Structure formats: structure tokens, C-alpha cells
Amino acid sequence: MNALRSFEAYARFGSMVMAAEELCVTHGAVSRQIRSLEKELGVVLVSGPRHSLRLTRAGLELANALREGLDRIAEGLPASGEADDLVVSVPTTFAMKWLIPRLSTFHESFPGVNVRIIEASARTLFDGDDGARAAIRLLEDAPPPGLAATAFLEHAYGPVVAPALFEADGGDPARILSRPRLTSDTFSHGWSQWAEAYGVDLPKASAARRFEHNTYLLEAVAGGLGVAVTAWAFAEADIVAGRLIAPWGFCPLPTRFTFLRPSRGGHPAAPRLANWLVREGRRSAPFPRAKTHAPSSSSRLDN
Numbered sequence: 001m002n003a004l005r006s007f008e009a010y011a012r013f014g015s016m017v018m019a020a021e022e023l024c025v026t027h028g029a030v031s032r033q034i035r036s037l038e039k040e041l042g043v044v045l046v047s048g049p050r051h052s053l054r055l056t057r058a059g060l061e062l063a064n065a066l067r068e069g070l071d072r073i074a075e076g077l078p079a080s081g082e083a084d085d086l087v088v089s090v091p092t093t094f095a096m097k098w099l100i101p102r103l104s105t106f107h108e109s110f111p112g113v114n115v116r117i118i119e120a121s122a123r124t125l126f127d128g129d130d131g132a133r134a135a136i137r138l139l140e141d142a143p144p145p146g147l148a149a150t151a152f153l154e155h156a157y158g159p160v161v162a163p164a165l166f167e168a169d170g171g172d173p174a175r176i177l178s179r180p181r182l183t184s185d186t187f188s189h190g191w192s193q194w195a196e197a198y199g200v201d202l203p204k205a206s207a208a209r210r211f212e213h214n215t216y217l218l219e220a221v222a223g224g225l226g227v228a229v230t231a232w233a234f235a236e237a238d239i240v241a242g243r244l245i246a247p248w249g250f251c252p253l254p255t256r257f258t259f260l261r262p263s264r265g266g267h268p269a270a271p272r273l274a275n276w277l278v279r280e281g282r283r284s285a286p287f288p289r290a291k292t293h294a295p296s297s298s299s300r301l302d303n
Helices: 002-013 016-023 025-042 059-074 093-109 163-168 173-177 190-198 214-222 232-240 272-281
Strands: 088-089 115-119 134-139 149-160 179-182 208-211 229-230 252-262
Touching: 002 025, 002 059, 016 149, 025 134, 088 093, 088 229, 088 272, 093 115, 093 214, 093 232, 093 272, 115 208, 134 149, 134 272, 149 232, 149 272, 179 190, 179 214, 179 252, 179 272, 190 229, 208 214, 214 229, 229 232
Parallel strands: 088 115, 088 134, 179 208, 179 229
Antiparallel strands: 134 252, 149 229, 149 252
């Protein structure tokens, strides 16, 4: 069973390191468990160079069978203790733009579980008065002791602009980036971080406007108030709908959106929500990758 758990976690994440983080073991232990499972079954499940491993056909078949089996087990678990809501602490913009629009599919699969979303706070110890039994946070390293972590979505950031402004400026980077520069209190260094990553000297903006929340920021951009740097997870729906344009793509970040819950004594439905988040993360549209050079023939845009 330990070998199957290790293989299932690797197949879900595509990473020995991330599987190890979820299982609270070393990535070497995950690798050894998978090799042990291959020996037991007499088939190769994972192949390729050490730093670019891929599931074989047999590995894909086993991963799908395990996923279906675990889902059936989760659906068949007794409903005892699930009368209480599964209260999840989530960053506001992520909840509004990514999680809540997808949540109906979870309730369709698990009608006996009521997920209640509350606004995020920095605390993830689940010992406060808000009743949170799980949380979604951006995480790069291993979770705090006593917490189980399931990374389910990549994190990336980049500039976004309303289509009307983009067309009015003829797609010219210098003109677009001279528009009012919008920032949010939660990512106030976004522009400087993006400019440094690109090697761009930002031109002087015609104005600077700041917003408390990313939700306000995105509506301001869609309304033509200026240009902003934001996260792909926040902007994805608006970009797909044509309300926003990401002219130069998105830069990946080392953090990932991660589902956290107590390792022991957690809500009985938390594992179901974790597995559902992984599936939804796979269904989410991949972010358009930023080019490796500045969005101009010159690294300076204020010439």
C-alpha cells in the first residue's frame, strides 16, 4: 500500500519532490517505493532521464485505475461527521476568480459535503475562531509541521491590459507601458519584479493607481483604467472571455497554490476536496509562457 500511495502521488504531481512533500518522506523514498512496485508487478511504470521522468503506458493505466479506485473509496466513505461544513480559508481573489466558479462540480460529485469559503488570513494552524479546517495558500517549501499539503496549480504572473487600450496603442510596448500603472496592496512589487525578470527599464507611467484587492485591480484593468501585473489564476477567466489581454505572456513562479489541512484529525471530506482540486488544476488552461526576452527590440522602453 505504501508503494501504491507513493506511485499515485507521483503520478498526480509528475514530481518525486512534490509527492515526497505530500507524503512527508524524502523524494528518494518515493523513488525506492516506485522501484519496489515495478519489481512486484514486473512492469516498468516510469522511464526517461532522471530529471525528466515520464509515466509509461503501464504507468498511465495503473495511475488511472488507482485514481478511479480512490475516488470510489472516497465516495463510499460513511457520511458520519460530515454534517459540519468543511470551512476552507482562501485568498479572496483566488476564491472569486478560480475556485468558486468551479465548485459546483465538487458538490455534484459529493452532494453530502458542504464547502464553505472564508476569506484568507496568514494563519494556517486551524486553531482560531473562524472554524477553518483547511486552507489554500501559495507555498514553495515544505508545509509547517502537522499539516498535509497538496499542490494543485502552478503560479505565474504577467502584465494584463484591456483589449481596447491594446488596440488603441497598436500593440506598441512603450505606449502600453506608459499607460497608468496599476498595483494591488498584496503584490505591490509586481511591476518591479516583472521588469527585473525581463531586463526592462519601465518608461514613466502617466499615473500610478493602487487598489486594496486584486479583484478591484482586475476590474480596473478591464474598465480601461490602466495596465497591471497580476497572477494567471486570477486573470485566466477574464482572458478566456476576452475581457483582458496578456500581451507578453506569464512568468512562472516557484510557489504553487496548495491545499493545506491537518495531517491528523482533519475534516473527513478534506481528502476528497484535495483530489478534486488536483483534477481541476489539470483541467485549468495552461498559462501562455512569457518570451525569454523583453517585449521590445530594446531592453529600454523609454527611448
